[in-house]
Amino acid sequence: METQAFLTRRAVFAPDTFNADAGTVEAVISTFAPVQRKGFMERLDPAGLDTSRLIGAPVLDGHRQGSARDVIGTITGHRMEDGKLVATIRLSGAADAAPIVERIREGTIKGVSIGYRVTRWAESADPNSRARVRTAAAWSISEVSAVPIPADPGSQFRGESMENEDLQVENTEDKTTETRAAIRQICRSAGMTAEQADDMIDRDLSITEARAEAFEAMQRRTPARIRTAAPANDDAAALRTRQADALAFRMAGGELPDASREFVNMSLRDMAADALTRAGESTRGLSADELFQRAAAHGTSDFPLLVSNAMGKVALDSYRAAESPLKALARQRTLPNFKESTSIRLGEMGRLEEMTEHGEFKATSRAEAGEKMALKTFGRAINVSRKLLIDDDLNMLGDMTAAIGAAAAQTEAEELVATFIGNPDLSDGTAVFATGRGNMAAAGADITETSLDAARLAMRGVKGLDGKTIIGVTPRYLVIGPELETKAEKLLAAIYAATTDDVQPIKLKLVVEPRITGTGWYVMADPAAVPSLQFAYLSSAQGVQIQRQEAWTTLGMQYRAFLDFGTGWADWRGAYFNEGA
Secondary structure (H helix, E strand, O other), X not given: OOOOOEEEEEEEOOOOOOXXXXXXXXXXXXXXXXXXXXXXXXXXXXXXXXXXXXXXXXXXXXXXXXXXXXXXXXXXXXXXXXXXXXXXXXXXXXXXXXXXXHHHHHOOOOEEEEEEEEEEEEEEEOOOOOOEEEEEEEEEEEEEEEEOOOOOOOOEEOOOOHHHOOOOOOOOOOOOHHHHXXXXXXXXXXXXOHHHHHHHHHOOOOHHHXXXXXXXXXXXXXXXXXXXXXXXXXXXXXXXXXXXXXXXXXXXXXXXXXXXXXXXXXXXXXXXXXXXXXXXXXXXXXXXXXXXXXXXXXXXXXXXXXXXXXXXXXXXXXXXXXXXXXXXXXXXXXXXXXXXXXXXXXXXXXXXXXXXXXXXXXXXXXXXXXXXXXXXXXXXXXXXXXXXXXXXXXXXXXXXXXHHHHHHHHHHHHHHHHHHHHOXXXXXXXXXXXXXXXXXXXXXXXXXXXXXXXXXXXXXXXXXXXXXXXXXXXXXXXEEOHHHHHHHHHHHHHHHOOOOOOOOOOOOEEXXXXXXXXXXXXXXXXXXXXXXXXXXXXXXXXXXXXXXXXXXXXXXXXXXXXXXXXXXXXXXXXXXXXXXX
């Protein structure tokens, strides 16, 4: 059985090799003599000794390892001599080591002991007595100690009178019944087997060593825990997010995150008091009115930001629910400021030219076009009244906030529709939809299979900026107002009734915009392939934004909702218009 338990051996010595000037002494630290242990004879195999770390190993006072003061020297050299391991020891000159060094010099201390670890044992039996023999087949020396009574009779500091020294062998004491019982109890508590307990007793372990080995065995059986980093419960940003989610849930319903459940029953007053307490201000004895005033006015209170975050969540949900379907037909952009922006579109390369016999490459140029667009700001104010705060009327606050979100979506939709149906002039001086471009029917017609086929044919043949290259526009959306919804649904159902996705992989998708009036209808390409309509937000404020506004003219708190938004055309080639019948 392999083990790395820490073992020791001791012997006597007579240190006549002490060199006071160099502070050194030689010692036979092991003769590899067998030592009787409880239940077996222990032998050390010289061939199995690993001496790679012996030089520099510490010399201790009686195997004590509790303090740096226990080190009284170090090994500076070693050699094998007549089958014995001889080491040169340099003793410490420190004042606290002087009494031990003096005893070594005068011969009062006559023992050398080695502390060693065995990594592989070999089991055998004595040929004469048939007694059990355990041989350390792979082992290393961890430290050498000066001790009063040795176990290895030949381990000693070297001196001229060594051969006349009366050497004594230490008899290993039997383990007491209490020690054996304690080791067995330690093994049972650690979930170890009886065989492991017997092995500890055979190796003459102390109770302390048995506890250490049992702990290591338990550690090997316990799987490593995977720890994940999460915001602490008292982290201000994490608390604010969880409270805002709980407040938004009370305002408008929806899904409540598990982390926010502890805050869902807190009123606005409770949250204001909590924010002031975390900011270091006492709330004892404050009325609800005073509490809200201080929470709103306190520079480090999270309460105003908490309310605005919750309002922002509710407004965003209603804003997304009310978005115009035209946004799916347009390309989204972000602009860094409110200056007029030009969207540059490069023309096509055309086809590759056939090479001449001289291998000459001909240079080519690409046409370009640019359409302008600028952002505008839209906004409204929201007053969260003192009465609403004190009454904890979150339903009303939720309705107000949802209305702001819907208003922002309504604003975007009206701006998009105005741009879409307004047919403005582009940078070339011609309107987006014009018969001269080929993207407007010469005569209005109702939605029929024939008129729809004409629209598709016109879009498929559209050429790029160079006027030569067919860019292969694929019609993707049929855009109508509510007056044509039923007729368009019936037409598309009839066209695609007998087809499958394998036969007709790209079908027209019906888009109904309720703000489009009349019988005119449009066919649009996918904006990812040929962008035509476009809209943009300010890069630092995309979508509806809600901020607290400092105000002294109203009781309660005042917030402002604003939207930085702009629309325009990028190109006419992905759009077709028919005025209808």
